[in-house]
Amino acid sequence: MDTQRTEEGPLAFVSCPGCGAKNRVPAARAGSPTARCGRCRAPLFGEKRGATEAGAETVYTLRCPGCGAKNRIPAAKMQATLRCGRCAAPLPAAELGIAHAVPVGDADFERRVLKAPLPVLLFAWAPWCPSCRAAEPQIERLAARLRGRLRVAKVNVEANPQTASRLGVLSVPFLFVFDRGELRESIPGVPPEDELDARLAGHLA
Numbered sequence: 001m002d003t004q005r006t007e008e009g010p011l012a013f014v015s016c017p018g019c020g021a022k023n024r025v026p027a028a029r030a031g032s033p034t035a036r037c038g039r040c041r042a043p044l045f046g047e048k049r050g051a052t053e054a055g056a057e058t059v060y061t062l063r064c065p066g067c068g069a070k071n072r073i074p075a076a077k078m079q080a081t082l083r084c085g086r087c088a089a090p091l092p093a094a095e096l097g098i099a100h101a102v103p104v105g106d107a108d109f110e111r112r113v114l115k116a117p118l119p120v121l122l123f124a125w126a127p128w129c130p131s132c133r134a135a136e137p138q139i140e141r142l143a144a145r146l147r148g149r150l151r152v153a154k155v156n157v158e159a160n161p162q163t164a165s166r167l168g169v170l171s172v173p174f175l176f177v178f179d180r181g182e183l184r185e186s187i188p189g190v191p192p193e194d195e196l197d198a199r200l201a202g203h204l205a
Helices: 091-099 109-114 130-145 161-167 194-204
Strands: 004-008 009-015 024-026 061-063 070-074 118-124 152-154 174-179 183-189
Touching: 061 091, 109 118, 109 152, 109 161, 118 130, 118 161, 130 152, 130 194, 174 194, 183 194
Parallel strands: 118 152
Antiparallel strands: 004 009, 009 024, 061 070, 118 174, 174 183
């Protein structure tokens, strides 16, 4: 974290732990759990664990695949065996560490998308589509940046006609946002990174 003094007072330059964007934060608010990224609205300093020397750390939200309850998972416990606070079912904490687009198809669409423990951005593509190939690096970067807050998945509509029909895909590339088994937003094409980040900000866990 760098600092700079201005007429308004010292400013801290903080990189967002979610999307990597640089944010100017008044030095007096450095460490505040209410400070959020101007691009993706993620907490810049995580959420407080309590008044300890350990300070603050990022807290993720993971939905229970059994009862649907939202569970808050500190980053330090991402690899631990965790259970839902409501129904005690095991939580798929490993989901928080996935940093790439997950392939889905007709056989596992419901499990990987509709019953996912995180909101899902689904990238519909086809192997013959040059725009899809051009967008793929952006989709993979997004999966890495929003790891733990959004599952990024991709479906080859040519190889999975049932899913393509279910989604009503008439052209590719196409993006779909799902949460709790419901389609929340449809996005034709793949917008530029800043625009896509802004559109996804309200869907992040």
